[in-house]
Amino acid sequence: MKAQLCTRIDKIENHPLIYTTVSTPNPQPDQVLIKVKACGVCYSNLHMIEGELKQFGVPAKLPIIPGHEVTGVIEEIGAQAKGYEKGDRVGVQVLWKTDGTCEFCLSGRENLCLKRQTTGEVVDGGYAEYMVAPAAFTHRLPDNLGFEESASLFCPGITAYHAIKRANVRVGQKVAVIGIGGVGHMSLQFAKLAGAETIAVDTSEAKLQLAQDIGADHALTAVELDKFTVDNGRPDVIMVHAPSQRAVEQALRLVKRGGIVLMGVCGDASVQFPEEYSIVGSVIGTRQEMNDVLKIASIGKVRVDWSVYRLSEAENVLIKLKQGKIVGRAILVP
Template sequence: MRAQVLQRIAPIEDGPLQYSSSVEDPKVGPHDVLIKIKACGVCHSNLHMIEGEFRVFGVPSKLPIIPGHEITGVVAETGADVEKWHVGDRVGVQVLYEACGTCEFCLTGREQLCVNKKVTGETVDGGYAELIAVPSDFVYAVPENLHAEEAAPLFCPGVTAYRAVKRADVRMGNKVIVLGVGGVGHMSLQFAKLAGAEVVAVDRSPGALELARDLGADVVIPPAELDEHVSKYGKPDVIFVHAPAQPAIDQAFKSIKRGGTVLMAVLGKISVVFPEEYSVVTSVIGTRSDMLETLKLAAMGKVKVKAKSFPLSEASLILERLKRGEIAGRAVLVP
């Protein structure tokens, strides 16, 4: 099959990702389904892995590896013991490739924290490819009314934003600021609206602000105007930090209301906030039930994905553009 294969850890401009037409097809175990991939989203965390920022977490756990973890496609083959899925079913794969089902976290409904979990495109081969084999219990039906390319980002930014809004405990009437309207940010602003919040979206890019307004943000402003906005209209109850930049994190802790919550969805240093009370919450992808709820809300039209498609062969180029902050919403690779 054809695939984008990460050969070594290096800046994306140095060409560590190689497009190959002679990658061995994945092996299909008795409990697996083989998926013919129709789309795979390009995530900032793919870039973090490629450039070595995840090495401290032991990611990638193997090289070479095929990145990519927000996947939609069609079932092409089923393992001998698979009953639930059939050839031709439209399905998706999220970041959580498999959980053990027996550890403390799996047994308490927090399987995304599983100590033995496998992660799509980070510990096992992912979706920058034509095919992927996935355990059948970790495959989800793609709603009929969603196109494969618009559905793919639901499997990482969608479920991540859904769980983050729950974790941050956004309530009706809350004021919420979303810093960074990229892949996850454009989804969390919609889930925060669904939860009944007033949403202020902040981004450097005019295109991202336009997108935020289209998706229902009440106020859209560039970062330079945030201080003035807060002093004029009041501090927010919740801030989502989706912009992977230290100034955004510092801004969040400067702007949050006493008793409020900062949801950190990026890597960075947290400044000291004593002597007031604040909550700092992190969140990591979502469980299978979070995933199903995310898909249901998308099928109902309650949240919309902004996806733009590119050929799989252009993965490196797209990752470079993502690095420069030039992608509004989500870029999706099509084999």
Template sequence: MPLKKSRETLKAVLLDKTAPIESRPLRVASVDVPSLSEEEVLVKIRACGVCRSNLHMIEGEWVKRGFPTKLPIIPGHEIVGTIDSISRGVEGLEVGERVGIQPLYHACGVCDYCLGGRENLCKRKVLTGQSVDGGYAEYIKAPYRFVYKVPDNLDDLEATPLFCPGVTAYKAVEYSDASLGKTVAIFGMGGVGQVALQMAKLRGAKVVAVSRSKKHLKVSSELGAHSVVSPEEEDIVKYFRRTNYADSSIVFAPYDRAIEEALKATKPGGIVVLGISGSIKEFPYYEEKIVKGTLIGTRKDMREVIKIAKDGGIRILVERHGLEEANEILRRLKHSEIEGRAVLTP
């Protein structure tokens, strides 16, 4: 059916040029409501999470990776809203339904990665808020095959973080081989780390939370961490040597030091999962440790995360803010001043 616009323009947060967040590079502007092509939906956004990867892109750290692919661009890739209108070819979705959008905006569907169930590695994938306009806005259009229904028992603020920290944590915990009787160390206990803690516990693992932030360690204890450790107060490597090491480690802390500590904290033959970019100065090949990288999930991963949340398996602390506060919220995120997940609402 043809697009029925609710309005001609929308309010959005635009990035015109990459720059340090302290220079307030984001501006609120009025832009045209996007027109739909076949098999697309227009979503009226109710909430969009603020992610550290947004910060990396905004500050220009990802220019060498080719992101953003266009300027100006609307950042934001963890989105919940309601379907405002649909185009020809859309199946299984109706106007008014509540849906979510994750970082994987689209994949080709025909390459070896897509056909092999690893569409997140598709060379032609499109990323929300990095390749196309994202969720720091009132509306977004998206391919309907990459839109997910949100369960009625989750409110907007609870559901929004599922679409990035939720799926990121799920993939990392799955790769870590967390299971009953095993110890998993998580380095970096912000929003993603907190979800990973809960997902690892659901698999029966003991979790050691590692963070420089006292606030994050307090939250980790409340979420059921077996123990919490601060590198500001204790030598991390000595701690894990004393406690017989971790079976696997997951790194979300954006520091090379955290990667080095995770490698040393993990027992020989163990697994280290990196959910961030960084450098490994010296790799102990003789200990046969396995290093895996992970970032975004597939549609299958996303549906599993939604099911876990629907069943009450995870809890995410959320701060709610307006679009106009985007610069300040990202500045606070940069300095680890957000306890859980910040969410922007139009």
């Protein structure tokens, strides 16, 4: 099969990603083989390829096929894999497998599993024509959602949904989302759905336009956010989705006393005494949360903004993403 193979850790411009032919994987007894129809391109794919996730043991192997927001069709079913038939439309999220026995798995927080395996980071992912996944970690797509539109529900969608819950967003709060990319444009919608007044913050006019199209109450540049907080009060919650230390620092500076800064990117953040606010981390979500997101999207409460590229174009897409030139989500199609 054709696949994009990350062969080494390096800057994307130095071509660590190679479009090549590899053998099609065989499903283990508990797995299904999925013919990939669409795979989203995530900033964390770039972080992995460029070595910024090494401290977390990612990638766990090299070479590796990246890609962790995947939709497709069941092609083959392992002997003990249950619940699917050939041809079923499914998706795979970042959480590829857990041990099912640790304290986190047993307490409804399987996204924190100590032995979790993540798609395209620990095992091969969706930048390919085929991939395997445990049947138990594969999600059925609602009939009314297309492969391309639903692919990014499997990372930005669930990441944003879990983050909004982690940030405890409530009716009537003011929530600023810094960085209206793949995750940011979903966080904005979930915050609005939770009843918050939403403030979209980005440097790109196209992304601010997208924010307005999906219902942001305010769409501001970073400079305008400073003035906005003086005139209108500080946000109760600031969600940082822009991969920039400056964005992190702005959030820490502007969050309301007692508020929450949700860290959706790598960056340095700390609380200085005598300040009082919380810095909250959030990482992907559980299978139940994934099912919630699919249901919410299928009834039209959130929508994904996406554009389609060929699988062979992955390197270019990642470079564009790095340059901030992708609006909404880029989706690779084999």
